[in-house]
Amino acid sequence: MATRNEIESLLFYVLxxxxxxxxxxxxxxxxxxxxxxxxxxxxxxxxxxxxGGLADFEESYSLTNDGRVxxxxxxxxxxxxxxxxxxxxxxxxxxTGQNGIVKEGLRQLISIESExxxxxxxxxxxxxxxxxxxxxxxxxxxxxxxxxEGRMESAQNRWDEALESYLEAIxxxxxxxxxxGVCMTNxxxxxxxxxxGDHASAIRCFESSLTMAxxxxxxxxxxxxxxxxxxxYDLEGRTEESENASRDCLExxxxxxxxxRAAKAANNLxxxxxxxxxxxxxxxxxxxxxxSSRASKDSVLLGTALVNAGYCYARIGDNTLALSYSDEAMxxxxxxxxxxxxxxxxxxxxxxxxxxxxxHESFDWFEKSVRSAKSSGVxxxxxxxxxxxxxxxxxxxxxxxxxxxLLKKASAIYRSIGNTSRAREAEARAATI
Numbered sequence: 001m002a003t004r005n006e007i008e009s010l011l012f013y014v015l016x017x018x019x020x021x022x023x024x025x026x027x028x029x030x031x032x033x034x035x036x037x038x039x040x041x042x043x044x045x046x047x048x049x050x051x052g053g054l055a056d057f058e059e060s061y062s063l064t065n066d067g068r069v070x071x072x073x074x075x076x077x078x079x080x081x082x083x084x085x086x087x088x089x090x091x092x093x094x095x096t097g098q099n100g101i102v103k104e105g106l107r108q109l110i111s112i113e114s115e116x117x118x119x120x121x122x123x124x125x126x127x128x129x130x131x132x133x134x135x136x137x138x139x140x141x142x143x144x145x146x147x148x149e150g151r152m153e154s155a156q157n158r159w160d161e162a163l164e165s166y167l168e169a170i171x172x173x174x175x176x177x178x179x180x181g182v183c184m185t186n187x188x189x190x191x192x193x194x195x196x197g198d199h200a201s202a203i204r205c206f207e208s209s210l211t212m213a214x215x216x217x218x219x220x221x222x223x224x225x226x227x228x229x230x231x232x233y234d235l236e237g238r239t240e241e242s243e244n245a246s247r248d249c250l251e252x253x254x255x256x257x258x259x260x261r262a263a264k265a266a267n268n269l270x271x272x273x274x275x276x277x278x279x280x281x282x283x284x285x286x287x288x289x290x291x292s293s294r295a296s297k298d299s300v301l302l303g304t305a306l307v308n309a310g311y312c313y314a315r316i317g318d319n320t321l322a323l324s325y326s327d328e329a330m331x332x333x334x335x336x337x338x339x340x341x342x343x344x345x346x347x348x349x350x351x352x353x354x355x356x357x358x359x360h361e362s363f364d365w366f367e368k369s370v371r372s373a374k375s376s377g378v379x380x381x382x383x384x385x386x387x388x389x390x391x392x393x394x395x396x397x398x399x400x401x402x403x404x405x406l407l408k409k410a411s412a413i414y415r416s417i418g419n420t421s422r423a424r425e426a427e428a429r430a431a432t433i
Contacts, residue, residue, distance in 0.1 A: 002049065002061045006071040010049065010063075013070070013077065014042045014091045035095060042091040043067070045118045046084065087112050094125075103132055103141055110148050117299035117336055119152045126152065143172030147185055154192055155300065157340050157376040163192050180221070183212040187225050195340075197379030197417045199232055206232070223252045227265060234272050235380055237421035243272055260301070263292035267305050274312050283312050290325075303332035307344045314351040322352050340381050343372035347385050350392065359396040366392060370406075383413035387426055394433065404433045 015035065040061075043049045048067035063071060077085060090112060093105025106129040113122035126149040133141035150165035166189045173181030190205030206228045213221035230245035246268045253262035270285030286309035293302035306329035313322035326348040333341040350365035366389035373382035390406035393399055407430035414423035 002063045002067070002071075006063060006067075007049075007061060009071040009074060010043050010067060011039050013088055014039045014046075015095055038094065039091070041121050041124070042087070045113055045116060045121050046087055083112075094128075099132055099136055103129060103136075103138070106132070107141075107144060110145075114148060114151060114155075115298065117155075117332070119155045119336060123149060123152045139172050140176050140178070143169050143176065143178065143181055146172060147181070147188070150185075150188060150192075154188070154195075156337060157195075157378065159192050159196050159377050163189065166192065179212060179216060180218065183209050183216065183218070183221055186212065187221075187228055190228055194228075194232055194235070195378045195380075197413070199236060199418050202232055203229065219252075220256070220258075223249050224261070227261075227268065231268060234268075234275065236418040239272060239276060243269070246272060259292050260296050260298060263289045263296070263298075263301060263305075266292070267301070267308065270305075270308055270312070274308070274315075279312055279316050283309060283316065286312060299332050300336070300338075303329045303336075303338075303341060306332070307341055307348065310348045311344065311351065314348055314355060317355065319352050319355060322348060326352070338376075339372045340376035340378045343369045343376060343378075343381050343385055346372060347388050351388060354392045354395065359392070359398065362392055363389075363398075379413050379417050380419075383410045383417075383419075383422070383426075386410040386413070387422075390426075391429065394429070400433045404430045407433075 040049070046066075047064055048070055050062040050064060077088065080088075086108065090105045090108035093101045094109065096102060096105075106125045109125045110122050110129065113119075113125065126145045130142055130145040130149070133139070133145060146165050146169035150162045150169060153159075153162035153165055166185050169185045170182055170189070173179075173185060186205050187209035190202040190209065193199070193205060194202035206225050210222060210225035210229070213219075213225055226245050227249040230242045230249065233239070233242035233245065246265055250262055250265035250269060253259075253265055266285045267289040270282045270289065272282075273279075273285065274282035286305050289305035290302060290309060293299075293305060306325040310322045310324075310326035310329060313319075313325065326345050329341070329348075330345045333345060346365050346369035350362040350369060353359070353362035353365060366385065369385040370382070370389060373385045376382075386406040387410040390403045390410065393403035393406070407426045411423045411426035411430065414420070414426060
């Protein structure tokens with residue numbers, strides 16, 4: 001556990017004013033509560049202290065390896081990585097209490113935290129920014145806060161809340177005449193509808209974003225909207241259209257040097273190839289995404305690619321890689337409380353155990369996957385988990401009645417989201433029982 005002296009040392013990095021630092025030296029309780037909590041949250045997001053809670057300053061915090069180095073060596077701020085310096089600068093801006101500087105600091109923090117996957121902290125700062133924006137009648141800042149609030153709620157599978165936030169953001173962006181903001185938020189809204197299984201609304205949003213992007217001459221936004229449409233095409237079984245659009249996205253982002261979006265396009269192509277049983281090709285795409293997301297430190301994309309690669313390797317029969325990747329993904333998504341991706345990780349474990357002949361263990365994992373998928377509200381994930389569970393029951397010749405029920409459930413969901421080919425496949429399997 002961390003000592004008070006170690007926590008004091010770390011807090012010096014994130015509290016800006018000298019008098020605040022003097023307060024720490026004279027007693028931690030002398031620092032105003034809001035500043036204490038914000039500083040501790042900042043240290044957690046920087047990865048210097050463990051995520052054990054924000055109760056008090058007592059010795060209830062553990063220091064990470066980075067935190068121990070910082071506390072013991074106390075390096076100059078100028079010697080730290082540029083990303084770390086930017087993070088600390090944003091925290092210090094928020095600590096000033098001056099509206100203009102605070103708003104800029106909150107914007108920076110929201111962008112940094114969303115990239116790091118620190119959704120809870122990002123949401124707290126969205127609420128703070130929205131409050132200041134409303135008080136100062138800053139519509140543009142309110143739009144920014146509402147849009148990012150929607151992003152974080154989407155990351156937590158809170159689809160209805162995300163939809164409400166995005167609609168608020170569109171209204172604010174329209175009020176200030178920010179067509180690029182409207183275009184961007186329309187596309188994000190389509191993602192929410194897609195995850196809710198409402199593909200007609202998703203396509204409408206993506207096409208609206210695509211039209212607006214073309215009018216704006218924003219090639220980047222055009223390609224992103226086309227990439228989103230490609231995902232819906234895949235879910236609806238329109239694989240050729242999906243593959244062509246995803247390839248175009250990948251080529252464009254590679255040409256422009258946008259490695260993060262190129263990695264996302266590669267992941268989409270991996271999923272597409274896996275659904276067509278081109279497992280080795282899919283694995284290559286997933287490995288590219290994993291490598292790129294490790295370099296960019298995008299935890300959400302890394303976790304997603306790890307889950308997909310884990311399932312791919314489980315199907316190939318490489319249980320060592322499948323287990324290693326699934327374990328790493330599990331750690332990421334437990335931290336983020338992402339029930340959708342956890343459901344897919346549980347499905348991976350079920351598949352791995354089934355391949356090893358440990359069917360009872362695999363059934364336990366599949367039960368967890370179905371429960372998590374239900375709580376996430378992502379229809380495609382629920383269908384996939386039900387299908388995999390049902391097929392494993394058939395293979396083990398155990399509880400065939402439940403297998404038929406699960407396959408019929410998967411079929412009904414696939415039909416509801418427009419993926420008739422997968423629906424027919426599930427129905428055919430159920431009919432053989």
